[in-house]
Amino acid sequence: MYEIAVIGYGGMGSYHTEQLLTLPEEFHLAGIYDINPARIEAARSKGIRGFDTLEELLAEPSVRTVIIAVPNNFHKELSIKALRAGKNVICEKPVMMCAAELEEVIAVSKEAGRQFTVHQNRRWDRDFLIVKKAIEDGTLGKPFYIESRVQGSKGIPGDWRCVKEAGGGMLLDWGVHLIDQIMWLVKSPVKEVYAHLLSVKFPEVDDNFKLLLRFENGLSALVEVDTYTFINLPRWHVSGDAGTLQIDSFGCEGKIVRAKTSEMHWEAGIVYTVAGPTRTMAPRPQETIEEIALPEVQTDARDYYRNFRDADLGKAELIVKPEEALRVMRVIDAVFESARTHTCISVDI
Amino acid sequence: MYEIAVIGYGGMGSYHTEQLLTLPEEFHLAGIYDINPARIEAARSKGIRGFDTLEELLAEPSVRTVIIAVPNNFHKELSIKALRAGKNVICEKPVMMCAAELEEVIAVSKEAGRQFTVHQNRRWDRDFLIVKKAIEDGTLGKPFYIESRVQGSKGIPGDWRCVKEAGGGMLLDWGVHLIDQIMWLVKSPVKEVYAHLLSVKFPEVDDNFKLLLRFENGLSALVEVDTYTFINLPRWHVSGDAGTLQIDSFGCEGKIVRAKTSEMHWEAGIVYTVAGPTRTMAPRPQETIEEIALPEVQTDARDYYRNFRDADLGKAELIVKPEEALRVMRVIDAVFESARTHTCISVDI
Incomplete structure (x- = not known):
């Protein structure tokens, strides 16, 4: 089972967990972390694992990929932290505040040998x-x-x-x-x-x-x-x-x-x-x-996660490529x- | 009666004659001239006076104002000719091909002491x-x-x-x-x-x-x-x-x-x-x-002609001012x- 955790449990973070939970045969929602303890409790009350700290989430070996769904100015720092912890990263949009930040993150993802992309779900x-x-x-x-x-x-x-x-x-x-x-x-x-x-x-x-x-x-x-x-x-x-x-x-x-x-x-x-x-x-x-x-x-937005997984496993070409996100930035x-x-x-x- | 003649009897020239003919108490359509003799005949067949030459039209003392409704690249030459012949001029839009041409024409109108403006009917x-x-x-x-x-x-x-x-x-x-x-x-x-x-x-x-x-x-x-x-x-x-x-x-x-x-x-x-x-x-x-x-x-496009006439006779402020046309150009x-x-x-x- 492909394990995904979500960092940030606000509007988009909740959306990601709901989407993944509709695909229990394909994905396992490993849990969430939020800076606000009340949001962690909210997740737990729905039966979702709430990590107490970001470090705990990133240290969890079963988590292969993290989705970052926090305010835009924290995307860069968290993406780099997760990549360096050996995780693949799906970052919410806008991926960064400017193109230079994104270039940095892409460089880190190559260095870490981990897959990085943006949630260009639309x-x-x-x-x-x-x-x-x-x-x-x-x-x-x-x-x-x-x-x-x-x-x-x-x-x-x-x-x-x-x-x-x-x-x-x-x-x-x-x-x-x-x-x-x-x-x-x-x-x-x-x-x-x-x-x-x-x-x-x-x-x-x-x-x-x-x-x-x-x-x-x-x-x-x-x-x-x-x-x-x-x-x-x-x-x-x-x-x-x-x-x-x-x-x-x-x-x-x-x-x-x-x-x-x-x-x-x-x-x-x-x-x-x-x-x-x-x-x-x-x-x-x-x-x-x-x-x-x-x-x-016909369209299914969940194909986004499937394509990310298949690309990670070497079975498909990634649809939302980091270099495309860089052009947009x-x-x-x-x-x-x-x-x-x-x-x-x-x-x- | 306020006498107006029309130069150019194509689409817009015909329109002007039709509009003026609906106001027989206020305006007299003095006639038209067109470079194409067939168009002059077409006007005559409707009971409109057709001048044989441009010079004849411009020499007609009763004509106080001419409307110029010809292709855009002839607006400048004809406007200057009419102003120098002592006529007021309503020129079809675009008044000129560029702002510099319009500045020239405005200078001529001041020199000639005649009223010049553009048919910004819209x-x-x-x-x-x-x-x-x-x-x-x-x-x-x-x-x-x-x-x-x-x-x-x-x-x-x-x-x-x-x-x-x-x-x-x-x-x-x-x-x-x-x-x-x-x-x-x-x-x-x-x-x-x-x-x-x-x-x-x-x-x-x-x-x-x-x-x-x-x-x-x-x-x-x-x-x-x-x-x-x-x-x-x-x-x-x-x-x-x-x-x-x-x-x-x-x-x-x-x-x-x-x-x-x-x-x-x-x-x-x-x-x-x-x-x-x-x-x-x-x-x-x-x-x-x-x-x-x-x-x-409520609106009546013929108020355009009325305002031109009243401004010419010192009874109103001209609505479509040459300096506004110059800004547009x-x-x-x-x-x-x-x-x-x-x-x-x-x-x-």
């Missing part, structure tokens, strides 16, 4: 996999725009996520996921990074941001995370030279509309707004387009630099 | 005026994001609008309107200009673009014009620190959703996507928000520079 989200399949199937032709948005209206839950020093803010929270998804999807280097990071309700951190990325292949991506928007725009809007895909929300309602012909000539249509006519923005004749359903995809560094300097950052990532 | 569009009223009424609190989009799927109608030399492309077409609207709305200097100009189907010009503007007061605006998008995003999406407004299309369906309280604490809610939980993006409790209708506005110049250099352009406009 590569398994259904909305994302639908977009990925539609693009890979060529349904949209060559994509030229991707818009990926996550929006809420509750602000940032009032814990470490709104503290700058703790690695708070939306760029290091949802931003990391959305950037990772797009970089995994678009097989081309990032060349330009420009962002507006706003602090609408939480002065220390970015609570609403818009990011424009340009890839070497010409694709333009808009990534947006908002915590104070009361009417959500679609989760995904992707335009290709053969059609457009839209997914409204995590619920994955949406559609694809495609051109039925590459022919671009038709009778002039005109739309009148109050202030004037427009030919360009008049609708297409219906017979030149077709609406099709989004592709079906380099883009994140560039986003912060863009926001600080009010410039577009030229990169080759 | 300040009278109902969707825009609803946004303006909602913001000015304070309904959204302090706005921090404005997204203004116009999207079609027909490409660019195959005339001079897809020829670079003629001033084609979407930035100089719809882009000018959307930038003018936002700059008129936001009373703050533009500080940053960054754009992705794409040529998806028309290699010479931008047929799809995204533009991020940042204003000195911190507001971030996304302006987008697309001609190859098969599922439209909303025409307007505006976020303020008290609520969000959305207008779906030129038809002006839409709504405002506001926070009922500035209190930011509530029971933790969690949304589960396939790949994991999110507290931040869980919906707000319904009792903390309210949906309200968009404000009512300076932003347009910066957009082209951003696209050419792949950088964010720092400005103070």
Whole structure:
């Protein structure tokens, strides 16, 4: 049985234990440790082993892998400690506060001969996999725009996520996921990074941001995370030279509309707004387009743990590679630099 | 009676004549001139006077004002010619190919003592005026994001609008309107200009673009014009620190959703996507928000002509001021520079 322990028993730590406990044939949850004794007791009350100290957990020989689910500013220290103790490490995202920290940790993992990666679980989200399949199937032709948005209206839950020093803010929270998804999807280097990071309700951190990325292949991506928007725009809007895909929300309602012909000539249509006519923005004749359903995809987020295990045992290629996480962190560094300097950052990532 | 003649009897030239003919008590359509004799005949067949030459039109003493509705690259030459002939000039947008040209024309208009302005008619569009009223009424609190989009799927109608030399492309077409609207709305200097100009189907010009503007007061605006998008995003999406407004299309369906309280604490809610939980993006409790209708506005695009006339006669302040058109052209110049250099352009406009 593959033994995994969890460090940090807050929101994400609890989530990991629950996920692993649904796979009793494949994984054994070796236990948890939390800096807060009340959280250790909470785990014990659910029948989960609670280690009294971090050292005790790391000294337990049966534990092959630890998951680190603590505030972002402790990721580096704990990852290095666990790797040096001979454990494989799955670190919550954002893996580190900046790319330089991640390089250090990757070096330690190589030195220790242990597998290290990041919990980029949102590569398994259904909305994302639908977009990925539609693009890979060529349904949209060559994509030229991707818009990926996550929006809420509750602000940032009032814990470490709104503290700058703790690695708070939306760029290091949802931003990391959305950037990772797009970089995994678009097989081309990032060349330009420009962002507006706003602090609408939480002065220390970015609570609403818009990011424009340009890839070497010409694709333009808009990534947006908002915590104070009361009417959500679609989760995904992707335009290709053969059609457009839209997914409204995590619920994955949406559609694809495609051109039925590459022919671009038709009778002039005109739309009148109050202030004037427009030919360009008049609708297409219906017979030149077709609406099709989004592709079906099946996904199980627990495949993340299975792939980590299989890669550790030499039976599979690791899906979330440390060097991919490093590319994402380099883009994140560039986003912060863009926001600080009010410039577009030229990169080759 | 206020006498107006129209130079160029294509799409917009015809539109102007039709508009003026609906106001027979206020304006007299003195006639038209077009470089194409067939267009002059077409006007005559509708009972409109067709001048045989441009010189004849400009020499007609009763003509007080001319409207110039020809391809963009002829705006400067014709505007100067008309001003020097002692006429007031309403020039179609984009007023010129660049800010330097406009400065020249403004200088000529001052020298000639004639009134010159641009047909920024979309300040009278109902969707825009609803946004303006909602913001000015304070309904959204302090706005921090404005997204203004116009999207079609027909490409660019195959005339001079897809020829670079003629001033084609979407930035100089719809882009000018959307930038003018936002700059008129936001009373703050533009500080940053960054754009992705794409040529998806028309290699010479931008047929799809995204533009991020940042204003000195911190507001971030996304302006987008697309001609190859098969599922439209909303025409307007505006976020303020008290609520969000959305207008779906030129038809002006839409709504405002506001926070009922500035209190930011509530029971933790969690949304589960396939790949994991999110507290931040869980919906707000319904009792903390309210949906309200968009404000009512009345608008008549013909007020554009009335205001021009009244300003000419010293009875009103000109609404579309040449110096405002110059600010817009300076932003347009910066957009082209951003696209050419792949950088964010720092400005103070």
